[in-house]
Amino acid sequence: xxPDCRFDHSFAAQAMEVRLVLTRLRRASVLRGLSPxxxxxxxxxxxxxxxxxxxxxxxxxxxxxxxxLLRGRHHVICRLLDRGRPxxxxxxxxxxxxxxxxxxxxxxxxxxxxxxxxxxLHYRRADGMNRLFxxxxxxxxxx
Amino acid sequence: xxxxxxQDETDLIIRVQGDRIxxxxxxxxxxxxxxxxxxxxxxxxxxxSRVDFLDSSGLGALVAIRRMLGARALDLMSPxxxxxxxxxxxxxxxxxxxxxxxxxxxGA
Numbered sequence: 001x002x003p004d005c006r007f008d009h010s011f012a013a014q015a016m017e018v019r020l021v022l023t024r025l026r027r028a029s030v031l032r033g034l035s036p037x038x039x040x041x042x043x044x045x046x047x048x049x050x051x052x053x054x055x056x057x058x059x060x061x062x063x064x065x066x067x068x069l070l071r072g073r074h075h076v077i078c079r080l081l082d083r084g085r086p087x088x089x090x091x092x093x094x095x096x097x098x099x100x101x102x103x104x105x106x107x108x109x110x111x112x113x114x115x116x117x118x119x120x121l122h123y124r125r126a127d128g129m130n131r132l133f134x135x136x137x138x139x140x141x142x143x
Numbered sequence: 144x145x146x147x148x149x150q151d152e153t154d155l156i157i158r159v160q161g162d163r164i165x166x167x168x169x170x171x172x173x174x175x176x177x178x179x180x181x182x183x184x185x186x187x188x189x190x191x192s193r194v195d196f197l198d199s200s201g202l203g204a205l206v207a208i209r210r211m212l213g214a215r216a217l218d219l220m221s222p223x224x225x226x227x228x229x230x231x232x233x234x235x236x237x238x239x240x241x242x243x244x245x246x247x248x249x250g251a
Binding site: 015016018019022036037040043044047048051054055097100103104105106107108109110112113116117 | 163165166167168196198199200202203206207209210224225228229232233234235238
């Protein structure tokens with residue numbers, strides 16, 4: 001794995017910045033050669049996790065976050081750091097699909113998608129910082 | 144978000160020209176669609192053939208539009224594989240009527 005198999009960006013915690021970094025990630029070498037499904041899983045899981053930080057950890061206020069990706073042979077390892085509020089109860093929210101009673105829910109799909117599309121998740125609060133680790137399976141593009 | 148609306152006898156077809164329905168644009172997207180819907184009649188059919196990214200906020204916008212349209216149906220047309228995947232995972236493929244192929248002769 002060469003040094004370009006790493007992606008590391010710090011940016012303002014804003015939805016538009018999240019979009020920009022995801023667009024940049026699409027072209028980044030860290031995802032090169034991945035199957036479309038693996039690359040899309042990475043993008044979606046990170047979108048959900050980063051937008052949670054923007055909306056909940058920082059509550060729409062000022063802040064910054066740092067995204068680092070490392071490419072392994074069979075995985076993409078993602079780390080998100082922020083200095084916003086901790087996750088409630090200092091634990092990862094469950095990834096249940098919102099109940100579909102009479103009408104479908106308009107929210108609550110984020111953590112469900114994160115849990116569904118990642119292989120492993122780990123959260124830790126330390127030194128006033130949220131650290132979220134997400135491992136996504138990296139299948140190669142069919143030859 | 145750039146949108147193009149076309150009214151035929153039965154449906155209002157709205158072609159989404161942007162490639163992402165995401166957290167950064169979900170609220171204005173919803174408002175724009177509802178505004179266009181007011182100016183048309185019949186089913187609202189969203190052509191998603193150019194959209195290759197839909198996150199939970201975008202999905203929430205689609206569900207909200209569907210609810211706010213009330214008795215008028217909201218159908219989805221020509222979703223791309225990444226969008227179909229999100230709809231299936233969240234079981235929204237059971238909520239929306241999805242038309243796999245575009246109605247126009249030149250498809251996507």
